[in-house]
Amino acid sequence: MTVLSIVLQVVLGxxxxxxxxxxxxxxxxxxGFEYFGxxxxxxxxxxxxxxxxxxVLIAGxxxxxxxxxGGLMIAATMTGAGFTHLKMKDPVKNMALPLVLLVLGLVVAAVNWTLLA
Incomplete structure (x- = not known):
């Protein structure tokens, strides 16, 4: 387990x-949920x-x-958030946080996946 992964897991968790x-x-x-339909x-x-x-992420x-x-669950959630913002034709700045969180979730999943091999 890397320090990067632990820090990301705690922050994301x-x-x-x-x-x-x-x-x-x-x-x-x-x-907000009403606005998005x-x-x-x-x-x-x-x-x-x-x-x-x-x-799940913290237990990881x-x-x-x-x-x-846990990282994949976060990535899935943020993928949904991104598609919601696209559907609503929101400005790109509204998609920045979901995109960053998506990438961080994938980083945690990838780092820990390599530890399993």
Whole structure:
């Protein structure tokens, strides 16, 4: 396990715990999902998936296969976010954070994948 991977796992894990929590507590998130045309159930699913991604990613510090899974879960979530912004024809600046998080999730998955070989 590399220091880079552990740092990314902790930062992404904390970030996605907070992102997931916001899906349940933030009125802005609720309005955002409405704006994008998504239901409350999808908002709740997304929040739960983000929290689960964070837990799996952090557990991956001790179990590298979980780090791969958690990184791919984050990448999948951010791919969906990117497509949502494309669908809405949002400006590129609104796609920057999902793109960065997508890449970081893939980095964690790739680094830990090589450790399994």
């Amino acid at each position: 904390i970030g996605f715990l907070l992102f997931g929590y916001q899906k349940f507590t933030s009125e802005a998130m609720k309005k 998504y239901s409350d159930r999808f908002r709740i699913f997304t929040g739960l998936f983000e929290i689960l991604s964070a837990v 510090i001790w179990l590298p296969p979980l780090a791969v899974t």
